[in-house]
Amino acid sequence: MKKIVIALAMGITAISSMAATSMKFTVNGMVCSFCAQGIEKSLLKMGATKEVFVDLKKKTVAVEAKEGQVLDAKAISAEIVDAGYDVVKIETVLKSIAEIKAELKSRK
Numbered sequence: 001m002k003k004i005v006i007a008l009a010m011g012i013t014a015i016s017s018m019a020a021t022s023m024k025f026t027v028n029g030m031v032c033s034f035c036a037q038g039i040e041k042s043l044l045k046m047g048a049t050k051e052v053f054v055d056l057k058k059k060t061v062a063v064e065a066k067e068g069q070v071l072d073a074k075a076i077s078a079e080i081v082d083a084g085y086d087v088v089k090i091e092t093v094l095k096s097i098a099e100i101k102a103e104l105k106s107r108k
């Protein structure tokens with residue numbers, strides 16, 4: 001019994017130390033900070049969303065998942081499309097929003 005408990009505890013630590021999971025959407029049609037704010041707001045309302053980051057210049061919307069939760073790419077795309085923008089590319093990346101931001105900055 002003790003062994004099982006230890007194994008479970010180890011399993012939980014392994015999951016929580018996993019890299020953050022995010023999705024990067026390439027979105028056409030976002031032109032100003034109001035566009036960005038609107039998208040941020042609607043995506044933050046979704047249950048699995050931890051953080052949202054919009055980069056207008058790079059036409060990128062990044063969404064980070066809450067720990068242990070899975071992002072719904074279809075639902076997120078639908079939100080963006082409903083708001084009047086075009087989703088042209090979806091990528092899953094094992095990075096946090098902070099890491100994605102740093103990456104976009106270094107890639108001027």
Ligand SMILES: [Cu+2]
Pocket residue numbers: 030031032033034035036
């Ligand atoms: Cu706008």
